[in-house]
Structures are given as C-alpha cells and as structure tokens.
Amino acid sequence: MPTLASYLTDPRPAVRLRAVMAAGTTPSTDELDVLVGQCAVEPDLQVREMLTWALVRLPADLVVPRLLDELDRPEAQARSQALHTLSKIRDGSVYPQVARLLGDVDPGVARTAWRAAVLLASEEAKPALARTLAVQLGHGDAETRLALSRALAGLGPDIASPVLAAAADHRNPDVREHAAETARLLGDPDAGSALASARARREVALGRTRSAKG
Template identity: 70%
Template structure:
C-alpha cells in the first residue's frame, strides 16, 4: 500500500493535495517529518497551503519547535513556509525568532516574515517592530512596497502613524512617496488595489520615458 511519502512524490499536484488533506484529517504526529520536508520542496501553492493546514492540526507543542528549526534551513521555501505556518498557529512566544527573519536575504522570505511578525508581536514590541519595518520604506518594486505597507498598517494607526510621520523627515522622494501610500492605505483599507495600479502605471510611464531618452 502506498505511503504518504509515496503519494507526495507523485508529480501530479492533485494526488499530493489529496494526500496532504488526508494527513491533516487524521492529524497523526507520525506524519510531521514528512509534511515538513514537503513544505521545503512542493512547487504547488495549493498543496503548500494544505500543508500548513495539516501542520496546524497537529499538537502545537510538537510542531512549533520544529517550525522554528526550519527557519535556519538553507532553502528559502522552507523558511517562508515555516513563517507562514507559525503565523497561523499564532504562538507569540516565537516572535523573536520570527523577527530575526525580517532581514532575510531572500525577498520572499522577508515579506513573509513581515506578515508573521506583525501577527505574533506582543503589544510591547509593536512600536519597535514598526520602526524596524519603516527602515524598508522606499525600497523595491511595487509588490514589495505594497506588502510592507500592509504589514505596517496591520500594526494599527496608533503605532504606525508616529513612525510614518518620522519617516517623512528622511531624505529621498521614494521614501516620502511610500509613506504617502501607506498613510492612504491606513485610512482606506480598500485603497490597496488602486495603489498597485497607480504604481504600475507610473513605472510603465517611467520605462517608456527612459526608452525614449535612450
């Protein structure tokens, strides 16, 4: 009879998805090692979401320490998936370990760490977290900026507004523009889609301008 490992080695994502869902339904701690290893390698987003669901259904006292250990793995996907799953378990005791990944060398892991840190931050740590995230303002492409804005906004206006006000004093048009976008999102949560569209249009226009001048 095929094992969970056998099913997860199948090239068909539908087979892997069914296997992971079945594992989550039975919630057997004996599957923990296999599920964690699959997190690091599975190429399908839907399967990875099911992996998170299955891990969350296992006893947190077993899963959380293993997820923390995954944060030191060389594979970016393993680190990102561990951060995502920790944010779903919502065990604030691992905030420090999660916060260390805010500066991860991989951009995708860094964005996941922003989201996870915001979810797990104790109240006393939220102002410091906002200041740390604000150091990233003005950097990267529109997706990165929007992800950072969303993370900052999730900390709440009382925490974020003073940090944004201080960031406007920093030099650089990119930082000030990003602060303005974040403040807009802070007061209008539905503005995220229009902000992304506006930034895409600006970048397209800039690209046309550079080609014309070149």
C-alpha cells in the same frame, strides 16, 4: 500500501493535495517530518496551503520547534513556508525568532516575515517592530512595497502613524512617497489594490518591468 511520502512524490498536484488533505483530516504525529519536509519543495501554492492546514492540526508543542528549525534552512521556500505556518499557529513566544528574518536576503521570505511578525508581536514589541519595518520604506519592487505598507497598516494607526509621520519628512523622495501610500492604506484598507495598480503603472512608465524592457 502507498504512504504519504510516496503520494507526495507524484507529479500531479491533485494527488498531492488529496494526500495532504487526508493527512490533516486524520492527524498523526508520525507524519510531521514528511509534512514539514514537503513544505520546502512543494511547487503548488494550493498544496502548500493544505500543508499548513495539516500542520496546524497537529500538536503545537511538537510542530512549533520543528518549524523553528526550518527558519535556519538555506532554501528560501523552507523559511517562508515555516514563517507562514507559524503565523497561523499564533504562538507569540516565537516572535524573537521570526523577527530575525525581517531583513532576510530573499525578498519573499522578508515579506512573509513582516506579515508573521505583525501577527505574533506583543503590544509591547509593536512600536519597535514599526520602527524596524519603517527602515525599509522606499525600497523594493511594487509587490514588496505594498507588502510593507500592509504590514505597517496591520500594526494599527496608533503604532504606525508616528513612524509614517517621521518618514514623511525624509530627504529621500521614494521614502516620502511610500510613507504617503502607507498612510493612505492605513486610513482605507481597500486602497491596497489601487496602490498596487498605480505603482505598477509608474514602474512600467519608468522601464522597470520586464514588459517595459521587452
């Protein structure tokens, strides 16, 4: 009889999706390692989301330690998916481990860590988190900058406004511009799409994208 592990080797995403959905519908701790292991290699976004859903349905006291182990894996996807799943479980006790990845060498992992940290940080930890995130203002591509803006905005105006005000006077014009974009997003959450479009247009004009390079 086919097992979850065998279904997950199928090249068809639909087959893998159904297998993970079945695992989440009837949760079994015996499948924990298989589900976590697949997170590191699963190429399909929809299947990865279903993996997170299935893991969240298992006992948190077993899942959380297993996910924390993934944060030390060399594979960026393993770290990123573990962070994403931890953010869904919402166990604030893991915030220190999540915060270690705020400056991860992989931009995608760092972006996921920003989102997770905002959700998991205690009220006492949020001001320090805002200062840590603000150091990244003005850096990265359009996707990274928007992710950082959204993370800072997610901390709320009381926490984010002081660091944005300080960044508004920074000597680097990129930092000042990014701080202004973030302040705009803080006041209007729907501005994110407009900010992304404007940033993309500027990068194309400056020849920073593949399409501009030909």
